[in-house]
Amino acid sequence: MKIVIDAMGGDNAPLEIVHGALDALVVDKDVKIILVGDDDKINPILEQRNYDASRVEIVDAKEEISNEESPTTAIKTKRESSLVKSFEKLKSDEDAGGFVSAGSTGAVLVGAFMKVGRIKGVSRPALAPVLPTLDGNGVVLCDCGANVDCKPINLLHFAVMASSYAQSMLGAERPRVGLLNNGAEAHKGNELSKQAYELLSNSDDINFVGNCEARDMLTGDFDVVVTDGFAGNIALKTAEGTANLLLKLIKRGVYAGGLKPKLGAAMLKPVFKDVKAKLDFNAQGGACFLGVNKVIVKAHGASARGAITASILQARDLAKKNICERIRDGVMRANSMTSAEADEK
Amino acid sequence: MKIVIDAMGGDNAPLEIVHGALDALVVDKDVKIILVGDDDKINPILEQRNYDASRVEIVDAKEEISNEESPTTAIKTKRESSLVKSFEKLKSDEDAGGFVSAGSTGAVLVGAFMKVGRIKGVSRPALAPVLPTLDGNGVVLCDCGANVDCKPINLLHFAVMASSYAQSMLGAERPRVGLLNNGAEAHKGNELSKQAYELLSNSDDINFVGNCEARDMLTGDFDVVVTDGFAGNIALKTAEGTANLLLKLIKRGVYAGGLKPKLGAAMLKPVFKDVKAKLDFNAQGGACFLGVNKVIVKAHGASARGAITASILQARDLAKKNICERIRDGVMRANSMTSAEADEK
Structure with missing residues (x-):
């Protein structure tokens, strides 16, 4: 199994990316990596490590795409960029099962869409991170930003795709799907969510359990919690912002409080460390871009080597479990049901 | 200044509502209260307390509206309900400056809209809670659920109304208004937020500072952060849910961790208590329903007497500061600017 890696994407590229990729070789003897990026920068890092050179391929790419650029323009014009060359390699190399990048989210999504292509039948590919939950199992939020204006059918496809993903990633046998909404009752919602509720309720292909209020996410x-990419982005980033606020307020209280709370905080250090680790949205890998023809994992821009290794292993798992084929089959079934129902009416 | 109080609304009605209302009389000698509800239930509570009877009026109302009922049907048919009679009193009594209820949010909004009426020029009244911030000043989120489908002009009105509100409640002279969006850059957003950005940028009546990513809220x-009621509801409830999750994870870690973390937690107790108080979205009163002809404060359903007292004092402050007149003037100015611009085009 080969995994293509954008060696130049992210705040810590290429150093942490290359190290993280080499670490993945140690964890899994069956993995091979293709590092795409400036070989003048990649080679000096490789030279510092011992590794099996037969399992590492380099595709030289001298250009880079930054967060500030228009994704569409960048993908269209920067043909020598690590991102465009990654997608070309991903498409041309049959053994390449997945791709990992910590670079510009917009460029990764646009590039995957344009160069790797949509799975047949999928109306809109969607970005799906796994968020931490109280029970430790995690929840897939889909979409969280790829599609800011949606139609009901998109949300049905998100539900089907994210269910396959939750089966593969979380081991949930019949993933419980909720629709993010402004109330738990069936009649609640804006125009989009009311229509999506109808569609999700009538689908046999997913285990729809009803509306999910944001406080229960x-x-x-x-x-699985499905929503349009605008509301999903708001939910994801509000969760991040609130967790930050709370930890900062505790920290500030400790510093302002004198010796006793400082001592208390020292005693609680392992607990805080553990909670922070549980809330780390990126420890288990990245967000998956569901609905394109290969496995695409978007790692956080700030990823250090550990998160890169985790993302590579995540891409390997998803490719091994044939997530793309499962999504294709699931969406095809859902579409045939939906059009069959439409025919009946 | 008279404040009308729905004595039967909320989880702890009428006991905590009546006590909270009487406490407000102690705090401010100029306040008078009108308790609306079943006098067979209210009188026994009043008999337990010493208070100035000349400052308390009771309007008997034997019906109640629950959270489970359709708000519109309930307001239309339950004419003897505490809520409907409250609004009638609020409208007919010229000295009644404001209203407080901990009852069904939907029924309060629908009732205020139908019985008290919209301020002239306001396209849509909106629900605006104050959320806690790191600097302790708070931020007004508007709308957070009254209008799940919005047009750009609604968001301009939310910005104008919430700015008046932030001036009165937070003491912000030129409230910095942000548009909740899925990115900080000007071109970001769904159709609604892109058009709203344009409108907000061109308005001289508010201090628009740009997009607000949810993690910066x-x-x-x-x-002030403006958004449609759907996304606002998601943001509000995600913040609540995440704060809950984090505190529960810390608690669980403490219990699982043996003696040392337990001791540490005991030492940190004042810090946790303080942080919880800072995160209590309801300690300072309730959410204000902006854009109707009287001050309407929706207290949390779980409000105990302290939150009710705070909500009454909040309603008093807003009425004293003529928030309704200020909103009317502000919206009128914004509308004349917008139509003047429209004329020019």
Whole structure:
């Protein structure tokens, strides 16, 4: 199994990316890596390590795409960029099962869409991170930003794709799917969510359990929460921002409080460390871009080597479990049901 | 200044509502209260307390509206309900400056809209809670659920109304208004937020400072954050849910960790208590329903007497500061600017 890696994407590229990739070779003897990026920068890092050179391929790419550029323009014009060359390699090399990048989210999504292509039948590919839950199992949030304006059919496809993903990633047998909404009752919602509720309720292909109020998103009552990319982005980033606020308020209280709370905080250090680790949205890998023809994992821009290794192993797992084929089959079934129902009416 | 109080609304009605209302009389000698509800239930509570009877009026109302009922049907048919009679009193009594209820949010909004009426020029009244921020000043989120499908002009009105509110409640002279969006850059957003950005940028009546990513909503960089009621509801409840998750994870870690973390937690107790108080979205009163002809404060359903007292004092402050007149003037100015611009085009 080969995994293609954008060696130049992210805040810590190429150093942490290359090290993280080499670490993945140690963890899994069956993995091979293809590092795409400036070989003048990659080779000096490789030279510092012992590794099996037969399992490492380098594709030289001298250009880079930054977060500030327009994704569409960059993908269209920067043909020598690590990202464009990664997608070309991913498409041309049959053994390449997946791709990992910590670079510009917009460019990764646009590039995957344009160069790797949509799975047949999928109306819109979607970005799906796994968020931490109280029970430790995690919940897939789909979409969290790839599609800011959606139609009901998109949300049905998100539900089907994210269910396959939750089966592969979280081991949930019949993933419980919730629709993010402004109330738990069936009649709640805006125009989009009311229509999506109807569609999700009538689908036999997913285990739809009803509306999910945002305050219940992280309780562990849902394996999948579907929503349009705008609301999903708001939910994801509000969760990040609130966790930050709370930890900062505690820290500030400790520093302002004198000796006793400082001592208390020292005694609680392992607990805080553990909680922080549980809340780390990126420890288990990255967000998956579901609905394109290869496995695409978007690692956090700030990823250090550990997160890169985790993302590579995640891409390997998803490719091994044929996530793309499962999504294709699931969406095809859902589409035939939906059009069959439409025919009946 | 008279404040009308729905004595039967909320989880702890009428006991905590009546006590909270009587406490407000102690805090401010100029306040008078009108308790609306079943006098067979209210009188026994009043009999337990010493208070100035000349400052308390009771309006008997034998019906109640529950959270489970359709708000519109309930307001239309339950004419003897505490809520409907409250609104009638609020409208007919010229000295009644404001209203407080801990009852069904939907029924309060629908009732206020139908019985008290919209301020002239306001396209949509909106629900605006104050959320806690890192700097302790708070931020007004508007709308957070009254209008799940919005047009750009609604968001401009939310910005104008919430700015008046932030001036009165937070003491912000030129409230910094942010547009909740899925990215900080000007071109980001869904169709609604892109058009709203345009409209907000061109308005001289507000201090628009640009897009607000959800992770920055609670940093203190904004005094007002505007959004449609669907996304606002997601943001509000995600913040609540995440804070809950984090505190539960810490608690669980402490219990699982043996003696040392337990001792540490005991030493940190004042810090945790303080952080919890800072995160209590309801300690300072309730959410204000902006854009109707009287001050409407929706207290949390779980409000105990302290939150009710705070909500009454909040309603008093807003009425004293003529928030409704200020909103009317602000919206009128914004509308004349917008139509003047429209004329020019």
